[in-house]
Amino acid sequence: MNSGSTTTREQTLAERARKRAVKAAEKKVVADKLKDEGNVHFRNGRYEKSIECYRAAANAYGKHPVYMSNIAAAFLKLEEFAKAEDAAEIALQYDPKNTKARFRRALARKGLRVYKAALTDLKTVLTHSPTCEEARIEMKKIIDLATSQGGGEMIDGYTTSDEDRPHFYDREAELEIESDSSDFNHRGNGRPCKLYNHEGCSKGDACDYSRAQDLKSVRDHLGKNVCASFLFGLCKLKAADCVYSHSLENVPGPWRERKKASMVQMAATMGTATAETAERMIQNFVLASRQCILGRELSQGISNGKTPKAKGRGQRR
Numbered sequence: 001m002n003s004g005s006t007t008t009r010e011q012t013l014a015e016r017a018r019k020r021a022v023k024a025a026e027k028k029v030v031a032d033k034l035k036d037e038g039n040v041h042f043r044n045g046r047y048e049k050s051i052e053c054y055r056a057a058a059n060a061y062g063k064h065p066v067y068m069s070n071i072a073a074a075f076l077k078l079e080e081f082a083k084a085e086d087a088a089e090i091a092l093q094y095d096p097k098n099t100k101a102r103f104r105r106a107l108a109r110k111g112l113r114v115y116k117a118a119l120t121d122l123k124t125v126l127t128h129s130p131t132c133e134e135a136r137i138e139m140k141k142i143i144d145l146a147t148s149q150g151g152g153e154m155i156d157g158y159t160t161s162d163e164d165r166p167h168f169y170d171r172e173a174e175l176e177i178e179s180d181s182s183d184f185n186h187r188g189n190g191r192p193c194k195l196y197n198h199e200g201c202s203k204g205d206a207c208d209y210s211r212a213q214d215l216k217s218v219r220d221h222l223g224k225n226v227c228a229s230f231l232f233g234l235c236k237l238k239a240a241d242c243v244y245s246h247s248l249e250n251v252p253g254p255w256r257e258r259k260k261a262s263m264v265q266m267a268a269t270m271g272t273a274t275a276e277t278a279e280r281m282i283q284n285f286v287l288a289s290r291q292c293i294l295g296r297e298l299s300q301g302i303s304n305g306k307t308p309k310a311k312g313r314g315q316r317r
Contacts, residue, residue, distance in 0.1 A: 017221075024061070031061035038070060047074045065095035072104040081111030099125045103135055110138065115146040186211040192243040197224045220250040 038053030051074045058067040068091035075084035088105035091098055106121035119142055125135040186205065193209035195201040201211070217225035227244035229235035231251070239246035 027061045031057040031064070031067070034060065035067060035070065038074075042070070042074060042077075045077075047077045050074045063090050063094060065091040065098050065101060068094070069098060069101040069104060072101065072108065076104060076107055076111070079111065081108045084108035085112065097128070099129045099132070103132070103138075106135070106138065110142055110145070113145075113149075115142050118142050192217070192225065194243040197226075197243060197245045198240075217244050218251065220245065220247070221252065222250045224250070226251055 034053045034057040038050040038057065041047070041050035041053060051071055054067045054071045054074065058064065058071070061067075068087050072084045072087035072091065075081070075087060085105055085108035088101045088108060091101035092105065095101065102121050103125050106118045106125070109115075109118035109121065119139060122135045122139045122142070125132055126139070129135070186207070188208050188210045191209050192214070193201050193207055193211050196207070196209070196211045197217075201207050201209075211223075211225075213219045213225050216228050218228055218231060220226050224245045224247075226248075227235050227242050227246055230239075230242065230244070230246045231248075235242060235246070
């Protein structure tokens with residue numbers, strides 16, 4: 001790559017970064033207003049409504065740990081412990097030092113009767129917040145519960161290494177903000193534009209093909225769509241033949257670093273899977289990385305008239 005093209009690329013990246021920062025600031029204002037509305041609903045016992053607001057905030061600005069931790073608190077009130085654990089887990093991925101989220105995950109695990117994992121979280125909370133009396137009280141309650149239930153050997157689904165992940169000093173995941181490019185929503189005939197994802201398409205809005213991200217691709221910092229199968233090492237096409245980019249140069253950090261272990265593990269699993277199953281797994285992974293995963297189930301539950309009982313603990317932030 002010559003110096004001229006390098007300069008152009010750096011300028012493009014800088015301009016897109018500036019636009020993303022402006023858009024992110026705008027999104028945060030909207031998201032924080034939704035969070036405040038959620039807090040009002042929470043204080044008044046309207047936990048389903050509070051979750052809707054926190055989810056909307058997360059969809060607007062990304063899975064910010066405060067929004068996800070608040071979702072966990074509301075699910076605890078509804079005794080939806082599995083969903084509370086999931087929300088707290090996401091919060092910890094983005095902020096492993098968030099002791100409030102870790103405490104809420106402990107309460108969710110207590111509700112799921114996964115006592116050993118709950119105690120592990122509470123020990124971490126007390127290690128770094130030794131004055132947290134709530135954590136100390138909950139530890140005693142869990143030990144008493146486990147003892148009364150025959151030793152609390154109900155820890156299926158957890159191993160010693162899993163119980164406190166992400167670890168307190170793990171690196172924070174990077175919040176992913178929606179692309180600033182007008183091409184992000186250009187879907188055309190639904191078939192990916194190969195030119196756009198490689199050397200560049202000059203047709204603009206007149207292009208018949210799609211420039212939008214789909215479930216088979218990951219958006220890079222230049223707005224190009226990178227082949228998700230390639231990221232897993234499973235694309236059977238040469239770079240020049242694939243409709244998506246095969247370049248890692250501008251792929252967001254989480255895909256190149258934090259998600260690498262997950263990709264390696266999934267690739268190993270998919271090594272014995274059928275092509276159809278492997279493709280579906282990749283698409284699910286891409287979808288999960290881009291969406292707030294908790295809301296649809298709750299919305300469907302409410303629309304079907306399934307209103308959970310409003311008990312449990314957990315305070316909103």
